[in-house]
Amino acid sequence: MATLAEIAPDFVTMAHKIVWCAVATVDAQQRPWTRVLHPIWEYDGAELSGYIATGPTPIKTAHLAHSAYLSCNYWTPEHDTCSAECHAQWLTGAEEKQTVWDKLANAPEPVGYNPSMIDGWDDAQSPTFAALKLTPWRVRVMPAAAMLTGEGTQIWQA
DSSP states (O other): OOOHHHHHHHHHHHHHHHHOEEEEEOOSSOHHHHHHHHOEEEEEESSSSEEEEEOOOOHHHHHHOOOEEEEEEOOOOOOOEEEEEEEEEEEEEEHHHHHHHHHHHSOOOOTTTOOGGTTTSSSSTTTTTTEEEEEEEEEEEEEEEHHHSSSOOOOOOO
């Protein structure tokens, strides 16, 4: 089992290279739902955190009210994969939402983008703009070569 310090840089590098991931939540009937989202990740040497700018849709809101956990899975056509199993928290304060907006607006491409390009997101206080903070409790990084050799997969769990 890897330490967070060992796995986090590799996870962030792979996730930011892939950019888009499948995010799964669970509804009140325990059925999984997936959607494609665009998290940005930060590792500060002690904690790994992800942030997603997203719409606070009734489905997403209900799912996270039922279970505040989600799964992020990244994949490349070459079969590099990484995943993060996370606790998700809506960031509702004006300052928190602005911080996530700025993280995305100021990050280098391809993970960075101007959030105002999304229809209805004029600024961080737009009613259709919401921010999620992700706190992983399990992270896995598996380069494609690990599928063949069984070596190179890294897993961390809190």
